[in-house]
Amino acid sequence: MRVTQRDIARLAKVSQATVSRVLSGDSRVEQEIRDRVLRIMEEKNYKPDVRAQALRSKRAGMIGLVIKRPQGGISNDPFFANLISSIVDELSGSDFHLCVDSAMSDFSHEAIYDEMLRTRRVDGLILVESEASDERIIRLQRDHFPFVLIGNPLHAGEVHSVDNDNVLASETVTRHLIEQGYKRIAFLGARTGITVSDDRIAGYQRALRGQQADHLVYHTDFGSENARKAATEFLKQPDRPDAVVVLDDFMALGVSIAARELGLSIPNDLGVASFNDTTLCEAVGGGLTSVNLNIPALVKQTVERLIRIIDEEDIPVNRRLIIPAKLSIRHSTLREGAKR
């Protein structure tokens, strides 16, 4: 049977209220009694029942993360693995825990939101851009439900969000390629409408302004195989690019395979840079230059802010927070004889 405060109280010959007071560190409990209660709690190995605490104090000690699975499983998405891992790490200091949920269809996704919200299972939510439709955000706002958005709050105004500046980051990589002496830089992205892709294309274009006449933007689907095919295509052209910025590491892997198949050496014949700085980067060829989004830092800010919102400490003014990304420069863009 479970040890409750009542049990402790009986053994210590005090009231249950006093036990509770000792626990919450209420100052108006005599030292002697406090010690006695603490000793017995120790003895009986007592721990408060979080369910009762949650009910009474209106705080579940849980924050939720709802992930949307494109097609059965996030297993392959290093971003989510990283995200979850970082959140859990970050939370381990606080008295919150992480509840992970997921949904396949948009419909059940909706249902999960509903459940999370009205069911009071979690005290707050972390949203991730791709699944944060206007509608859901508006509902959360209306219900005054604490949440922080990771990603670009395109639409919504008064939303707490933490994000990278993808445009800037992309501009930075592209500039790096320019500095390395590449003259004909392309961008391989996903289809239009995917925010990260669009933003990064914008950054790429900004960097090239005044540097390179043609903007060589190619679109394909996610995954290394798709990227390989697309790259093979544009690398066969006579006026092929001599460097390419790729939307993510897996796609970059595809590009590097295409290059190898075509007998192009990296980085001399072709510079390759991408985003996410996955483990993959250390492995592909002699190393793949990639933009590190610094997810731990991003998550740290997200979690801290969310907890502050939950604790109702006055909502801070700067609603949008940008986490700077940094470039992990590796072999794939270090052209021989380039300056420095």
Next chain:
Amino acid sequence: MRVTQRDIARLAKVSQATVSRVLSGDSRVEQEIRDRVLRIMEEKNYKPDVRAQALRSKRAGMIGLVIKRPQGGISNDPFFANLISSIVDELSGSDFHLCVDSAMSDFSHEAIYDEMLRTRRVDGLILVESEASDERIIRLQRDHFPFVLIGNPLHAGEVHSVDNDNVLASETVTRHLIEQGYKRIAFLGARTGITVSDDRIAGYQRALRGQQADHLVYHTDFGSENARKAATEFLKQPDRPDAVVVLDDFMALGVSIAARELGLSIPNDLGVASFNDTTLCEAVGGGLTSVNLNIPALVKQTVERLIRIIDEEDIPVNRRLIIPAKLSIRHSTLREGAKR
């Protein structure tokens, strides 16, 4: 303000108990009243408070996964990403949710167990081999706390566990290499003491019995770079192996890089096979043969069993369950001119 059963009761002019009965599908509620209550619940968008339910009915609707982080983050471990993703997927059918926790040190790991257990935050736990020390398992057993172990329950007797047969799986890949006509097969594993590595080495050796005199077992640390170095070493030897079974995909990537650097072509000069069947496998070279542990299936069994244990339905007899792995054969072991 929150809508409670009492509110619904007031509006429907019934008692709160009746509302609860309607919710739990109690048959002895007149149709008319049931309809009225349901209508009002719908109208007011009522959802029961899970915290109250948890307290009252002694069921949190949560299962816990405690992960042990080797050194700051599981981000790079595709196994955990896959695991979490699968668990969440599997749970999405049930009325349970996943609570992920983690700990860095062994000490705080212990503390988390404690919290999970006595705090009643979760109804059951999923353990993963590497972190399941005797001591913890024994405590869980003593407290009759529901849990299922994923992995090899080396020691403990009466434990519910779900696992792959790593020995068999390894034997199978090795046999596949033999069938492909490789004559000098090596194994590249981690250091002795890591169960998966040891088991797979054992399987490798079992397959070679009577087939190949030397057992070429090499040990190195995890990670593609370590594997690359180790492989470079043994591939330079005059009597180098012509095929190698590698402990995991990342390490296999390292091996394939080493091969390329030494001018050995895969699969003709060197066959490479590994474990886990990560996305990597479709990307490396023309494809990497790998053992698919079928984590979704493994998780499915784990979750099903755990829920059954929680629901106290008589504990089934077969305590240990083996999920068959299957071989994903790809280019890296398909030697030209080999039989079929």
Next chain:
DNA sequence: ATAACACAAGAATACGAATTCTCAGTCACA
């Protein structure tokens, strides 16, 4: 016709902890 009985639904209680309400005892100051 009345005892025995099923039945629907309200009243009351429990789950375990936090908090508010209350009161006896102490101290201080007029």
Next chain:
DNA sequence: TGTGACTGAGAATTCGTATTCTTGTGTTAT
């Protein structure tokens, strides 16, 4: 010595739901 402020701690209530206890009504059997 009496009154008011203060303090430490027990009693009672609350959180929202599930369940047991209880009662009133209608049905059946004797």
